[in-house]
Amino acid sequence: MIATESLSKRFPKVTALDRLSVDVGPGVTGLVGANGAGKSTLIKILLGLSPATEGRAEVLGLDVATKGGAIRERVGYMPEHDCLPPDVSATEFVVHMARMSGLPPAAARERTADTLRHVGLYEERYRPIGGYSTGMKQRVKLAQALVHDPKLVFLDEPTNGLDPVGRDEMLGLIRRIHTDFGISVLVTSHLLGELERTCDHVVVIDGGKLLRSSSTTDFTQITTTLAIEVTDTDEHPDGTRAVREALRARGVDTHDGSGLPGAGHVLLLTAEGEETYDLVRDVVTDLGLGLVRMEQRRHRIAEVFRGDSDENSGTSGESGTDGGTRGNGADRDGDGERKEAVGHGG
Numbered sequence: 001m002i003a004t005e006s007l008s009k010r011f012p013k014v015t016a017l018d019r020l021s022v023d024v025g026p027g028v029t030g031l032v033g034a035n036g037a038g039k040s041t042l043i044k045i046l047l048g049l050s051p052a053t054e055g056r057a058e059v060l061g062l063d064v065a066t067k068g069g070a071i072r073e074r075v076g077y078m079p080e081h082d083c084l085p086p087d088v089s090a091t092e093f094v095v096h097m098a099r100m101s102g103l104p105p106a107a108a109r110e111r112t113a114d115t116l117r118h119v120g121l122y123e124e125r126y127r128p129i130g131g132y133s134t135g136m137k138q139r140v141k142l143a144q145a146l147v148h149d150p151k152l153v154f155l156d157e158p159t160n161g162l163d164p165v166g167r168d169e170m171l172g173l174i175r176r177i178h179t180d181f182g183i184s185v186l187v188t189s190h191l192l193g194e195l196e197r198t199c200d201h202v203v204v205i206d207g208g209k210l211l212r213s214s215s216t217t218d219f220t221q222i223t224t225t226l227a228i229e230v231t232d233t234d235e236h237p238d239g240t241r242a243v244r245e246a247l248r249a250r251g252v253d254t255h256d257g258s259g260l261p262g263a264g265h266v267l268l269l270t271a272e273g274e275e276t277y278d279l280v281r282d283v284v285t286d287l288g289l290g291l292v293r294m295e296q297r298r299h300r301i302a303e304v305f306r307g308d309s310d311e312n313s314g315t316s317g318e319s320g321t322d323g324g325t326r327g328n329g330a331d332r333d334g335d336g337e338r339k340e341a342v343g344h345g346g
């Protein structure tokens with residue numbers, strides 16, 4: 001879908017892209033990086049809107065340096081910033097964008113109605129955009145990117161400014177763009193957690209350089225860390241502690257994993273093999289406790305950035321699922337939800 005080769009973009013005071021070589025296949029691909037990492041610059045070059053300083057890039061087999069027009073016919077673009085006219089309705093605006101893409105009037109109206117329904121705008125679509133919420137505006141921007149039935153869409157920070165519910169809805173929509181319509185997606189975000197759930201593949205850039213490009217499952221491969229949660233009983237009012245002590249008596253060290261979201265008392269330990277599972281089962285049974293869960297943890301993308309290895313992933317206590325953001329910054333958008341952000345976040 002996309003291929004870049006030693007692509008660079010230098011502005012007078014900053015190198016926004018630095019010899020970036022990356023291939024992106026079909027599916028939903030996340031482009032992640034801190035603010036200023038070069039995500040929007042890359043998208044503009046890929047659309048043929050801004051020339052690269054060096055290197056080359058192709059989108060759908062078309063050279064960005066010479067085939068910008070043909071690329072924009074085939075690729076939808078949802079820009080990061082608010083760019084919607086306040087005085088027209090979503091329907092009028094999206095019909096206009098469809099016409100600009102070359103659809104005849106009747107087809108433009110039909111596609112507009114379908115697309116606005118798909119993104120979840122109903123009666124509101126006849127009201128002026130100026131009165132819309134941020135979530136509704138993001139949906140209009142998404143609709144205009146999809147209305148001409150592109151093969152590929154570039155979505156630049158589509159969840160920006162949305163509350164957690166709005167973000168989840170937008171991420172669901174993005175997934176469905178691919179599953180329902182077969183349109184491939186390149187979506188940018190500075191929030192790692194979102195991409196982990198939404199994308200098949202993740203490309204990470206930092207300071208305009210490629211840090212990593214791999215499938216989401218490779219990022220989140222299973223670790224050898226086991227997470228255990230047990231019930232309390234009258235005899236053992238702190239079941240977790242009882243398990244911890246019993247395991248220690250058998251020479252197995254555990255770590256506190258209660259920093260994990262939604263977790264009550266979670267113990268983390270390194271699984272040496274089947275014996276570890278048997279040992280935990282026996283210890284819990286001997287103590288008369290209930291085993292609520294025993295599961296292998298997966299790496300989270302944030303941990304990959306921190307360079308956490310299996311060996312130390314259980315030692316910090318906070319290194320669990322959504323736990324740590326060490327070195328990557330924690331992001332709060334005022335919605336009270338802690339999010340993982342690369343770099344300094346935004």
Ligand SMILES: Nc1ncnc2c1ncn2[C@@H]1O[C@H](COP(=O)(O)OP(=O)(O)OP(=O)(O)O)[C@@H](O)[C@H]1O
Nearest residue numbers: 011014015016033034035036037038039040041042
């Ligand atoms: N037209 C421009 N002139 C000068 N510098 C620019 C220009 N556009 C981008 N930059 C710089 O290039 C770097 C990369 O910017 P870019 O907008 O691509 O980052 P980004 O990863 O999309 O982050 P954000 O989400 O904050 O936009 C930044 O340092 C930015 O200040």
